[in-house]
Amino acid sequence: MTDPFPPGLLVSAPASGTGKTTVMLGLLRALAEDGLQVQPFKSGPDYIDPAFHRAATGRESFNLDTWAMDDALFAAIARQAMGADICVAEGSMGLYDGVATRGRAGFGSSAETARAMGWPVILVLDVGGQAQSAAATALGFAQYDRDLPFAGVILNRVASPRHERLTRLGMERAGMPVLGALPRRGDLTLPARHLGLVQAVEHPDLETAIAGYAAFLRAHVDLAAIRDAALGRVPGAAGTLPRPPAQRIALAQDAAFSFTYPHLIAGWRQAGVEILPFSPLADEPPDPFADLVWLPGGYPELHAGRLAAATRFREGLRRHAKTRPVHGECGGYMALGTALIDKEGTRHQMAGLLALVTSYESRKFHLGYRRAVLHEAIPGQAAGAALRGHEFHYSTILEQPDAPLAAVADADGQPVPETGSRRGHVTGTFFHLIAGEAP
Known part of the structure; x- marks a missing residue:
């Protein structure tokens, strides 16, 4: 019962x-x-x-x-x-x-x-x-x-x-x-x-x-x-939480990288995924045996100097990216780029796995739901898949010469310029994934 x-x-x-x-x-x-x-x-x-x-x-x-x-x-x-x-x-x-x-x-x-x-x-x-x-x-x-x-x-x-x-x-x-x-x-x-x-x-x-x-x-x-x-009703058809994108996931977790929707993590755990937390701010590299490295959103713009000095983290990330996927969302996407400019205008070296350059000195408010149709696959989602997510940040893209990852629109179907990027095994988006759409 x-x-x-x-x-x-x-x-x-x-x-x-x-x-x-x-x-x-x-x-x-x-x-x-x-x-x-x-x-x-x-x-x-x-x-x-x-x-x-x-x-x-x-x-x-x-x-x-x-x-x-x-x-x-x-x-x-x-x-x-x-x-x-x-x-x-x-x-x-x-x-x-x-x-x-x-x-x-x-x-x-x-x-x-x-x-x-x-x-x-x-x-x-x-x-x-x-x-x-x-x-x-x-x-x-x-x-x-x-x-x-x-x-x-x-x-x-x-x-x-x-x-x-x-x-x-x-x-x-x-x-x-x-x-x-x-x-x-x-x-x-x-x-x-x-x-x-x-x-x-x-x-x-x-x-x-x-x-x-x-x-x-x-x-x-x-x-x-x-x-x-307090009242309520039993929710409708049970459904399932999202399927995991890999079996062993190295997940960045610290003050710079902290925003992942809890239902995604719960779905990963229910599927028996091994989550391997690590801290880029502590200069920890991802687990070398992980199938996937996932960099969540957060506040890298407030910790850009420490991230630029985290050589063990960057070297471990680059080694992983030679053969296996790396994905970043919002702040994680920024950290995968070439450089991040902080609010004082200082340029800090990032991982360099994408050619992205972002600036928190040149601020613009980006807020709203996003629907993305993938041009290329990302971990757990095939090319052509439609995704639902949400974008919330102030940082501005100064350079993004890599191929766009997806066609992205707001809740009303209007295109937005933050299309995400892909280079080799590395992908990133400015929106946080909430759910994929059923085919």
Whole structure:
């Protein structure tokens, strides 16, 4: 007999910057402290939040994405919650924000994720500068999609007891349950940088911060009511996680290379793959017996000097590339190039396996879903395969004379110039792979 699928909730907000992530981390930890096995999820293609979720719960956090994933993969990832007591998912941007063109199963909004899983929404509202008017915002979000269940609201950045009382009066009139009211506190913020939050591994005292968020939420929200509001449905057809691209994979893992979607790694492990971690920043070469070297995304632009000095890493990478595949995503792609120019304009030597030259001095924001049709094979994907992914970086390509790897378009089908590269056994893309399309 299998365990029943756990109920869940989705924590969202009208927009970014409302304090949603700190509320999420405090809620995850507080529920875990109460003895629950809490399965975290992230709606959408965010690379950074899932590592914070893992730190709060001790369980891997998985992305659920209705634009990039078909129903079978979505269900396979959702089923990673089996054995947990409750699921808590964090939304991206505003609750209904997505792209204009439908993807595999939808437009990529957090509301679609909640609806697909039957999870009621907790709306985190920044009520600074308003009182009863906040209820109109909450009511609009609740009525915009009447098929979407709402658990209630958490009022954030409440200025005083009077402010809370007035805001609650508005919510009562609108029929919106108030699950908590959080006083304004300037210390309840997470450090950030150009791609959003700093990585969890870089936080100076993450455990203390998360414990503080949990204590704060415990003092100001109704945890019992939140637990009672959790609902859900068993995901549809089971599906399978993506197949691995090789049997022995040397995976770069450190502060410069850290962004790989957790469902990919879980799929590799379920298939019995041997994952061989190594640290380029520690000047470690990849395992000489690996079938494939995989360089994930991350922040090589912040560590370019150390990477340029990592001669053992570069020499080991070059030896591998003579006979076996090497693949890089985003930051990993940049590190495979000839040079990387940092924000001060200093040029640093990279691996030289591709002729790519990138610059963080010449910054341009690149953000969005990507659909790529491969001109050439990459590890695990044949030529002609269509892939779904996501691109998020500021670095600019200055030189890219190698043959393009794929025809790449955004969510609306418009071509983008970041086509990826291939040279010999080495391939790279600026987008992070989420899923391949079924032939």
